[in-house]
Amino acid sequence: MSFALVLFYEGAAVVPPAEMAALRKLLARVPALEEALIFTPSTASDLYVDDGAAPPLGVQLHFARLEALEAAAGRGGLLQELGAALPSLAGAQATAQAFWRRDCPVDDPALRTPPGALPCSYVVHYPGPASDLNAWLDHYITGHPPLFRRFPGIRAIEILTRVDWVSHLPHARASHMQRNRVMFDSPEALTGALQSPVRHELREDFNSFPPFEGGNAHFPMWTEVLRP
Numbered sequence: 001m002s003f004a005l006v007l008f009y010e011g012a013a014v015v016p017p018a019e020m021a022a023l024r025k026l027l028a029r030v031p032a033l034e035e036a037l038i039f040t041p042s043t044a045s046d047l048y049v050d051d052g053a054a055p056p057l058g059v060q061l062h063f064a065r066l067e068a069l070e071a072a073a074g075r076g077g078l079l080q081e082l083g084a085a086l087p088s089l090a091g092a093q094a095t096a097q098a099f100w101r102r103d104c105p106v107d108d109p110a111l112r113t114p115p116g117a118l119p120c121s122y123v124v125h126y127p128g129p130a131s132d133l134n135a136w137l138d139h140y141i142t143g144h145p146p147l148f149r150r151f152p153g154i155r156a157i158e159i160l161t162r163v164d165w166v167s168h169l170p171h172a173r174a175s176h177m178q179r180n181r182v183m184f185d186s187p188e189a190l191t192g193a194l195q196s197p198v199r200h201e202l203r204e205d206f207n208s209f210p211p212f213e214g215g216n217a218h219f220p221m222w223t224e225v226l227r228p
Helices: 017-028 066-072 078-085 133-148 187-194 197-206
Strands: 002-010 035-041 057-063 093-104 120-126 156-162 178-184 217-226
Touching: 002 066, 017 035, 017 057, 017 078, 017 217, 035 120, 057 066, 066 093, 093 133, 120 187, 133 156, 133 178, 133 197, 178 187, 187 197
Parallel strands: none
Antiparallel strands: 002 057, 002 093, 035 057, 035 217, 093 156, 120 178, 120 217, 156 178
């Protein structure tokens, strides 16, 4: 478990390879960063939802301590250089939010991604609010991960819940009540899981959630994992 800083850029831009390289170099310099995930759009087919094209870029940064996350996002933090590294996204709607990150168990976490390819995540967010956030999170954290675990080929399950934090990034501060992510070897493996009988069980559990507003959004995204 750790703290996660999640940045998303909304819009139609495709980030050029040179900017992606600049992003990797920048992230490698961030003090106390334990792991970085870079999300770019992929495709998959879900039995129940189609939320359209995925955002052009997402970045998720893992820190052991909230103070290290806040330092990276602070006035003198290296993440202030994101704009210079990603000029093609200057007009994008950029958001940032800090979370507490929960890793849930899977039976076989070893990736079998083909050489030169990236695994694929299904990135989901729930803006909220819920009528009773405690009851909503309790239901979700208790009920959904055991069902996720039964997806064929699943490699990771992650649940993010919000925390209070200090930021001086130019990004708009998001306040989603929860994000979650499941990861697979490939988009084909993700599609296979989303077309499996387990998907029906997840929908049944979703239909029994305590009352909440804001809907949700699901995006398949290539997932590059960097460990500085």
